[in-house]
Amino acid sequence: MRALVLEKVGQLSLREFPIEERLGPRDVRIDLKVVGICGSDLHYYTHGRIGPFVVEAPMILGHEAAGVVTEVGAEVAHLVVGDRVCMEPGIPDQTSRAARQGMYNVDPAVRFWATPPVHGILRPSCTHPADYCFKLPQDVSFAEGAMVEPLAVGVHAATKARIRPGDTALVLGAGPIGLLTAMAARAGGCARVWVADLDAAKLEIARGLGFDPIDVGQGTPAETILPATEGWGCDVVYEATGSPKAAAGVFAPLAPGGCVVMIGGQSEPVPYDAGAAMVREARVENIFRYAHVFPRCVAMIASGAIDVKPLITRTFAFEDSVEAFEVAASAPKGDVKMQIAF
Structure with missing residues (x-):
């Protein structure tokens, strides 16, 4: 064929x-x-x-x-x-x-x-x-x-984060996986979700979907997140870029006791700030594709919970x-x- x-x-x-x-x-x-x-x-x-x-x-x-x-x-x-x-x-x-x-x-x-x-x-x-x-x-x-397949990645990531109602989240990357993760985080209970990227057009899409955009060409995500949270940070950070530079900075905007979920694939080892993770008692989760979430994704699309x-x-x-x-x-x-x- x-x-x-x-x-x-x-x-x-x-x-x-x-x-x-x-x-x-x-x-x-x-x-x-x-x-x-x-x-x-x-x-x-x-x-x-x-x-x-x-x-x-x-x-x-x-x-x-x-x-x-x-x-x-x-x-x-x-x-x-x-x-x-x-x-x-x-x-x-x-x-x-x-x-x-x-x-x-x-x-x-x-x-x-x-x-x-x-x-x-x-x-x-x-x-x-x-x-x-x-x-x-x-x-x-x-x-x-x-x-449904790319949404499954976002839903699996949101599940791994163990979101609680009212949590705040930052998604690094406004590509398909990043935006779908932001949607899954909000559907899972997050009260506020920031999305960071370099692409202004994608950030406008994120804004239109109800997320708070961060242009990383104008400053680091932490420079936006910390003032907005009275210096505390956000509860969850999702790394969905696959960029070593983005992965190296995942702890800076994270709240004490928060969770980092690594989504973007890294072709080489990336820096890990063990000290920044330690003083926050940060939990780090990794995902590989997804498991047991396709029916949930179909149901959320059908109900309108995720568009x-x-x-x-x-x-x-x-x-x-x-x-x-x-x-x-x-x-x-x-x-x-x-x-x-x-």
Whole structure:
């Protein structure tokens, strides 16, 4: 079938690709309708690797998706042909120690779409375990359904922070993950959320969503947070940039007893101010993707508790997939989430 293939670093093609997937008894076949372009897709395109995951052969990109069930395996009971679904892209070994302890996202054997050597789903159809497919209500669009995967990262981060009603939070980074984390933090009970970034256009989107923007080109987040909190700091800091400079400063705006949640992937070790963490008795959490949150994300979008539509800033046709990645890789100001529609 035709697919968007990463041939090597910096080279994409939309071409026929030999991929054959057998429908197992617990699987469903899905016609793809919308696929989002993720930062990890772009990183493989521009760098060919993320940490230990290296592209060594042509690979189909894409893992944020929604579509329609066209065939069901013999043992599938909760889905039928015609159901609209979003899909969790990671498939763990259910017998692994991590999966048995409920941490299936950190299972070393997990097979995750568009993570070498596993192919992604920027193609017309795929098969997937029914247990990792989630039905979309009729009033949730395919475009919103494809946003469930990145929203899951934000919800997992908010859950890790153990937010209490009335908490204050700072999100470093106004990209898709940063803004979705801010939304999840507010939905989880935060009374005030600041979002920090260098991109003025993205900060305006954050302001329009009801968050307090901080332009880090004009000063550090701590210079805004501390006066606004009578010198105390905010209860939670989410690092969603993947920037070593941002990661090095996570404790400065943090309140005593506060929590830092590391979201952005770091390709190299980053400085850690142990003294600043110690005097605050700071709690530091790390997340790797997500676990057990897809149904919550679908429910929040369906109820209106979280509105992801303002973050979808550009949509391309599948036939224009190569152009879509070229545009996304150029990081145009003000663009948050770009999607590809079939």
